[in-house]
Amino acid sequence: MSVVTELGYLGLSVSDLAAWRAYAAEVAGMEVVDEGEGDRLYLRMDLWHHRIVLHADGSDDLAYMGWRVAGPQEFAAMQEKLSAAGIPFTVGSEAEACERRVLGLLKLADPGGNPTEIFFGPQVDTHKPFHPGRPMFGKFLTGSQGIGHCILRQDDVEAAARFYELLGLRGSVEYHLHLPNGMVAQPYFMHCNDRQHSVAFGLGPMEKRINHLMFEYTDLDDLGMAHDIVRGKKIDVALQLGKHANDQALTFYCANPSGWLWEFGWGARHSTGQQEYYTRDIFGHGNEAAGYGMDIPLL
Numbered sequence: 521m522s523v524v525t526e527l528g529y530l531g532l533s534v535s536d537l538a539a540w541r542a543y544a545a546e547v548a549g550m551e552v553v554d555e556g557e558g559d560r561l562y563l564r565m566d567l568w569h570h571r572i573v574l575h576a577d578g579s580d581d582l583a584y585m586g587w588r589v590a591g592p593q594e595f596a597a598m599q600e601k602l603s604a605a606g607i608p609f610t611v612g613s614e615a616e617a618c619e620r621r622v623l624g625l626l627k628l629a630d631p632g633g634n635p636t637e638i639f640f641g642p643q644v645d646t647h648k649p650f651h652p653g654r655p656m657f658g659k660f661l662t663g664s665q666g667i668g669h670c671i672l673r674q675d676d677v678e679a680a681a682r683f684y685e686l687l688g689l690r691g692s693v694e695y696h697l698h699l700p701n702g703m704v705a706q707p708y709f710m711h712c713n714d715r716q717h718s719v720a721f722g723l724g725p726m727e728k729r730i731n732h733l734m735f736e737y738t739d740l741d742d743l744g745m746a747h748d749i750v751r752g753k754k755i756d757v758a759l760q761l762g763k764h765a766n767d768q769a770l771t772f773y774c775a776n777p778s779g780w781l782w783e784f785g786w787g788a789r790h791s792t793g794q795q796e797y798y799t800r801d802i803f804g805h806g807n808e809a810a811g812y813g814m815d816i817p818l819l
């Protein structure tokens with residue numbers, strides 16, 4: 521059976537490449553790689569050639585997300601599974617795979633219309649040590665847990681859940697959040713490895729494809745340093761420091777140069793074998809800057 525093993529990479533469309541270059545390096549600590557192409561920059565978080573591509577084409581939204589399968593056998597089996605389920609996809613040409621620095625590539629869309637790629641064989645530059653964009657105490661937590669997690673726009677949560685189940689993820693509703701208007705928000709979280717969730721949706725209508733990307737540091741002091749830098753630069757913080765009930769990570773959410781959120785985190789627990797749900801977070805995550813689609817009360 522073919523299942524995805526991690527959220528491996530992201531492509532982001534941005535309008536201000538210079539602002540992103542500074543933010544990724546000086547705020548987050550990522551390594552910026554410029555291959556001289558002019559229309560893109562690569563962000564490294566580990567030994568992979570990149571984990572994020574910044575495309576200077578101006579839409580300030582998610583361009584694509586890449587889900588990894590183990591190897592060519594799983595890649596072929598995934599194509600059979602998608603075909604049997606009637607899900608359209610195209611097989612990336614050699615040039616397209618080369619552009620992504622992978623050995624094999626499928627292109628499709630999830631039920632929310634989010635460009636989705638399935639790949640195997642990323643280019644890993646073991647000869648090139650990770651060099652953070654600013655001093656760091658530790659590293660980014662990637663490895664078998666992938667890049668982090670994304671919250672996506674989905675008009676049909678059930679259809680999205682079935683799609684990601686087909687890819688091999690598992691999960692369910694993990695919160696019942698009581699809103700001031702009497703409604704109950706029920707966000708849906710899904711995992712495919714030890715990371716407690718790699719994708720989530722069900723936050724209601726969203727202007728952009730993506731609400732936030734969460735990534736994680738191995739060292740608490742890097743989260744603290746990032747927080748100091750964000751506060752020093754007076755970057756909008758949408759959710760203050762707090763601890764989620766589901767992944768139990770200590771995180772805060774701040775604006776990136778494209779006007780959506782990056783969630784900086786540390787200390788998440790692993791995905792559990794059995795599903796649970798929660799009615800609030802453990803502490804913190806108070807709302808601060810409004811307008812980023814995270815105005816739902818977590819406490």
Ligand SMILES: [Fe+2]
Pocket residue numbers: 669671732734783
């Ligand atoms: Fe998150």
